[in-house]
Amino acid sequence: MGRSLFDKIWDAHFVGTRLDGRDLLFIDRHILHELHAPHAFKKLKAAGRKVRRPDLTFAALDHTPSSAPGRDENTNPEGKPFIEAVRAGSRENGVRVFDLGDPEHGISHVVAPELGMVLPGATHAVPDSHACTVGGLGALAFGCGTTELEHVMATQVIALNRPRRMRIRLDGRLGPHASAKDVALKILAQIGVSGGRGHVIEFAGQVAKDLSVEGRLTLCNLTIEMGSRSGLVAPDDKTFDWIHGRSWAPQGAMWDRALQDWRSLPSDDDATFETDIAVNCDGLAPQITWGTDPSQVIDIGGRVPDLPDAPVNQRNAIERAMAYMGVTPGQPLDGLPVDRVFIGSCANARLPDLQEAANLVRGRRVAQGVHALVSPGSGRVKREAEALGLDRIFKDAGFVWGESACSMCAGANGDAGQAGERILSTTNRNFENRQGKGVRTHLVGPALAAAAAITGAISDVRKLTGGQA
Amino acid sequence: MKPFTRVAGVAVPFLEDDVNTDQIAPVGGGVRFGEDYAQTFFRHRRRLADGTENPDFIFNQPDYKSPVIVVTGKNFGCGSSRESAVWALQAIGVSCIVARSFADIYRENCLQNGVLPIVLSDEAAERMESATIAAGGKQDFTVDLEERTIRGPDGLTLTFDISPSDRTRLLEGLDDIGLTMKSLDDIRAFERKALSARPWAQRADINVVRD
Numbered sequence: 001m002g003r004s005l006f007d008k009i010w011d012a013h014f015v016g017t018r019l020d021g022r023d024l025l026f027i028d029r030h031i032l033h034e035l036h037a038p039h040a041f042k043k044l045k046a047a048g049r050k051v052r053r054p055d056l057t058f059a060a061l062d063h064t065p066s067s068a069p070g071r072d073e074n075t076n077p078e079g080k081p082f083i084e085a086v087r088a089g090s091r092e093n094g095v096r097v098f099d100l101g102d103p104e105h106g107i108s109h110v111v112a113p114e115l116g117m118v119l120p121g122a123t124h125a126v127p128d129s130h131a132c133t134v135g136g137l138g139a140l141a142f143g144c145g146t147t148e149l150e151h152v153m154a155t156q157v158i159a160l161n162r163p164r165r166m167r168i169r170l171d172g173r174l175g176p177h178a179s180a181k182d183v184a185l186k187i188l189a190q191i192g193v194s195g196g197r198g199h200v201i202e203f204a205g206q207v208a209k210d211l212s213v214e215g216r217l218t219l220c221n222l223t224i225e226m227g228s229r230s231g232l233v234a235p236d237d238k239t240f241d242w243i244h245g246r247s248w249a250p251q252g253a254m255w256d257r258a259l260q261d262w263r264s265l266p267s268d269d270d271a272t273f274e275t276d277i278a279v280n281c282d283g284l285a286p287q288i289t290w291g292t293d294p295s296q297v298i299d300i301g302g303r304v305p306d307l308p309d310a311p312v313n314q315r316n317a318i319e320r321a322m323a324y325m326g327v328t329p330g331q332p333l334d335g336l337p338v339d340r341v342f343i344g345s346c347a348n349a350r351l352p353d354l355q356e357a358a359n360l361v362r363g364r365r366v367a368q369g370v371h372a373l374v375s376p377g378s379g380r381v382k383r384e385a386e387a388l389g390l391d392r393i394f395k396d397a398g399f400v401w402g403e404s405a406c407s408m409c410a411g412a413n414g415d416a417g418q419a420g421e422r423i424l425s426t427t428n429r430n431f432e433n434r435q436g437k438g439v440r441t442h443l444v445g446p447a448l449a450a451a452a453a454i455t456g457a458i459s460d461v462r463k464l465t466g467g468q469a
Numbered sequence: 470m471k472p473f474t475r476v477a478g479v480a481v482p483f484l485e486d487d488v489n490t491d492q493i494a495p496v497g498g499g500v501r502f503g504e505d506y507a508q509t510f511f512r513h514r515r516r517l518a519d520g521t522e523n524p525d526f527i528f529n530q531p532d533y534k535s536p537v538i539v540v541t542g543k544n545f546g547c548g549s550s551r552e553s554a555v556w557a558l559q560a561i562g563v564s565c566i567v568a569r570s571f572a573d574i575y576r577e578n579c580l581q582n583g584v585l586p587i588v589l590s591d592e593a594a595e596r597m598e599s600a601t602i603a604a605g606g607k608q609d610f611t612v613d614l615e616e617r618t619i620r621g622p623d624g625l626t627l628t629f630d631i632s633p634s635d636r637t638r639l640l641e642g643l644d645d646i647g648l649t650m651k652s653l654d655d656i657r658a659f660e661r662k663a664l665s666a667r668p669w670a671q672r673a674d675i676n677v678v679r680d
């Protein structure tokens with residue numbers, strides 16, 4: 001019987017069945033981060049254990065550092081003890097830290113692919129739910145909790161029950177200014193925030209093929225929002241070209257060997273999936289969330305839905321989301337004033353995301369009263385953007401050109417909005433209070449974020465450009 | 470890990486779907502090293518805009534101040550993988566969560582901490598939910614993992630399913646790492662095999678194996 005991409009990676013990393021019946025899966029490389037690792041280091045030490053494979057273990061400092069221009073570890077004092085604890089634990093265990101100022105510093109999910117640390121067909125783990133981002137390269141990643149992290153540190157394997165397989169076929173060609181983020185939001189609108197539960201999703205179809213590698217990383221980034229264990233896109237020549245020459249990518253004869261292996265990864269024609277669905281993306285418009293979960297999504301030209309005929313607790317939840325967001329049933333979002341715009345995060349802060357936003361911003365000004373911040377996803381993205389002059393475009397327009405970190409995505413670095421503020425954000429979670437208490441977050445792709453910064457309101461970017469992407 | 474066999478106490482009807490870990494254990498607005506998880510617990514929703522306690526939030530109501538069991542809806546614990554969203558519930562005394570379904574990572578985090586995640590069928594969930602509302606925090610429920618039952622007021626008895634391996638782990642309070650270490654020979658054998666099959670996955674010049 002044919003095997004799927006997921007099956008091939010799983011089988012190639014299957015170590016054995018543990019006494020309790022769980023499968024042990026070898027983790028090729030994993031990255032820990034300062035928010036959760038200190039606790040794991042502490043428990044590891046208390047148990048008299050060490051990191052078993054320090055050569056495959058890396059530490060990111062992404063959640064807590066300030067993203068203010070010129071920041072250092074003292075800029076956000078609350079983050080400092082976390083940073084120091086990770087440095088100490090890493091030193092004791094021989095783990096490399098991508099420290100502030102290191103050329104490879106950045107958000108772990110951005111750094112791992114761009115460094116060539118995570119490769120097609122590989123397994124990856126991060127104590128962070130967006131580990132799934134690297135699925136865009138055809139790697140299988142698992143987000144985990146702190147105790148599971150400690151387990152990976154001590155053993156280099158993860159203990160799981162084999163997830164089910166889901167394939168989402170993405171049909172058609174996207175409309176102007178629609179990007180990978182819009183595809184992900186469209187899927188979320190269709191399958192909801194628990195539609196993928198218990199599954200690993202493979203994204204297939206024309207849209208997955210057409211997306212850039214960075215776009216595939218964005219798409220896979222949001223698979224956790226669909227409730228799934230992880231997400232994948234089959235690697236192809238585009239993927240291989242993208243990886244070729246990256247710092248840690250195999251070279252020479254080793255590259256040829258790896259390539260031969262990677263070409264056998266895509267799902268066989270007769271592979272089966274427990275769940276198989278299609279999402280029509282033909283002519284897809286830019287998407288925007290109106291509520292407080294990432295499946296509450298409409299077209300930019302659409303209206304907030306009417307209250308559904310639903311059981312009372314579901315209806316209450318929707319009413320609460322509307323009240324929190326300050327929107328009403330049937331209301332268009334287009335034209336609603338915004339207070340802040342944030343372009344950043346592991347969802348949408350790779351170079352093409354910044355280029356897309358910069359193209360719209362070039363020669364224009366951020367609207368009066370709007371606070372607009374760009375935080376590149378990694379130090380490398382920042383350098384590449386600066387080499388292209390994107391920093392100037394943003395700064396000339398009145399954006400703050402920040403340092404790389406998670407920044408306003410989770411508000412863990414102290415960077416947050418004020419209660420009642422409306423933020424257009426290229427991040428992946430619009431949960432209540434995520435970007436600060438009482439802050440109203442609308443998730444969008446870089447194009448809508450840039451359009452809002454310029455106009456000072458939620459705006460249909462297609463009108464701004466006459467539909468010319 | 471502390472073994473889980475049986476708990477008894479107040480069950481709180483927190484009947485919402487898709488409760489995410491950003492609500493249960495917020496970090497928005499800054500983090501605190503060595504935080505007190507009882508303070509973290511629903512930090513935002515527990516309070517009104519002026520900082521005073523929100524009397525409408527169910528966990529603030531006198532009868533539900535020290536729950537042992539939380540009864541909730543679908544997809545509980547979705548979003549971020551933060552384990553503090555389990556520790557926060559433990560910090561206020563909860564050791565069992567009865568839901569229509571759980572987010573995958575959250576369920577895993579429960580198992581890692583000796584918190585029993587119970588998924589009930591829709592029919593059983595409805596009975597549990599109404600019994601919890603009727604009890605109003607004034608009558609206790611008992612969850613027995615050995616017999617896989619929930620017992621409550623008025624003779625309520627529900628049975629639940631849980632995989633034998635998860636059940637054993639909770640009952641015996643097994644240390645997950647210790648369990649995996651029993652497979653260390655398999656891991657070593659795999660590493661040797663992988664190093665020759667896919668050497669590019671473990672760059673040689675930064676490679677040191679330590680056991």
Ligand code: SF4
Pocket residue numbers: 062063107109128130345346347405406407409410427428
């Ligand atoms: S950018 Fe946001 S979603 Fe991504 S790892 Fe950081 S906090 Fe998590």
